[in-house]
Amino acid sequence: MGSPSSEIAAEASVALPPDVALHARPAGAFVREAAQFAASIVVTANGRGANAKSILEVLALGATGGTTLELTASGGDAAEAVERLAEVVAQLG
Amino acid sequence: MTTNGYVGLILVSHSQRIAEGLAELVAQVAGPDVPIEAIGGGPEGTLGTDGGRVHDALRRGATGAGSVVLMDLGSSVLAVRASLAELDATERAALHVADAPLVEGAVAAGVSASMGSDAATVAQAAEEARGIAKL
DSSP states (O other): OOOOGGGOEEEEEEEOOTTOOSSHHHHHHHHHHHTTSSSEEEEEETTEEEETTOHHHHHHTOOOTTOEEEEEEESTTHHHHHHHHHHHHHTOO | OOOSSSOEEEEEESOHHHHHHHHHHHHHHHOTTSOEEEEEBOTTSSSSBOHHHHHHHHHHHTSTTOEEEEEOSHHHHHHHHHHHHHSOHHHHHHEEEOOSOHHHHHHHHHHHHHTTOOHHHHHHHHHHGGGOOOO
């Protein structure tokens, strides 16, 4: 109560499907979905973090199939954002 | 070219193959909705710049939601500038020239355009590409 929205945080871990790298089309689909939310969203893979709404940062992760992505978000719709993005990642193909 | 409501991209390169290959890459990342014009090479099909084709592309792109223009090097930039000077104020207002690295800028711009962003926002996405580390 009364906390600034930036402190509302949510997180989730989700693995990319074994045969889907977070490149080109899948990365575009992920970023477009992330941009639907107001929350600040960071996706971390192999120890590197990226703004989930930046296609170039997401591509720079170089996340290959099967890599576990950590999603963290802050802001009003952080929980929905993380939940939805985890679904999107699991269904990439 | 920009009659479907999405901001278009105009890619101007010294090489038609660079322009077309980049258009293909952007379409794969950004999806099929964003209109992309690939303008590359000189009038004889050599490496270079064809001011007439650049001008025609800019004129086509200055319709609908407008377009963001990205260039590779030197004379591509000069050709775009020369073309802009010949367009009327309404056409110029519909075109946003992005000062950005061509490949990274086009990919960032394509994704932004695919989300229905306006031309100024798409150009800004392209220009932000300058600050993003690859390594």
